[in-house]
Amino acid sequence: MKSNSDSRETRRTLEEQRMVLSERIADAEHRLGVPIEPSPDRLDLTQSRISRERSAILLAESKQLLDQIEAALRRIDDGSYGTCAACGEEIMPTRLRAIPYASLCIRCQTRQEEKVSVNL
Numbered sequence: 001m002k003s004n005s006d007s008r009e010t011r012r013t014l015e016e017q018r019m020v021l022s023e024r025i026a027d028a029e030h031r032l033g034v035p036i037e038p039s040p041d042r043l044d045l046t047q048s049r050i051s052r053e054r055s056a057i058l059l060a061e062s063k064q065l066l067d068q069i070e071a072a073l074r075r076i077d078d079g080s081y082g083t084c085a086a087c088g089e090e091i092m093p094t095r096l097r098a099i100p101y102a103s104l105c106i107r108c109q110t111r112q113e114e115k116v117s118v119n120l
Contacts, residue, residue, distance in 0.1 A: 010076065010100050011076055014069050014072055014076075014100055017100075018066060018069050021062050021065060021066045028058060028059040029059065031055055032052065032055055036049065071103065072102075075103070084104050084108050085103040085104060086105075087105060089105050089107075090105070091105045092105065092106065
């Protein structure tokens with residue numbers, strides 16, 4: 001079980017990450033809302049489209065990470081932070097320091113990743 005000071009520090013870290021991601025998401029959404037400038041040069045147009053596609057992928061990844069951070073903040077509030085969502089065991093403190101929004105212990109995370117790689 002985490003101490004109150006540990007929980008406050010974790011919350012502060014997660015809230016800082018949430019703020020940075022929210023700003024990044026807003027910026028990316030703004031950039032994606034700007035139409036691509038027409039160009040007679042096909043290479044320039046292709047590069048613009050590739051850049052836009054890359055921005056859309058990064059935006060989706062940022063939104064997914066933001067969802068994970070917000071879920072971690074809810075787990076802190078409800079007292080389940082640090083408990084694996086799959087098996088109910090404690091998530092190692094070293095893992096939570098490295099990935100404060102982790103919802104699975106290393107064993108369950110590995111199992112989940114193995115299932116995904118088999119399905120690919």
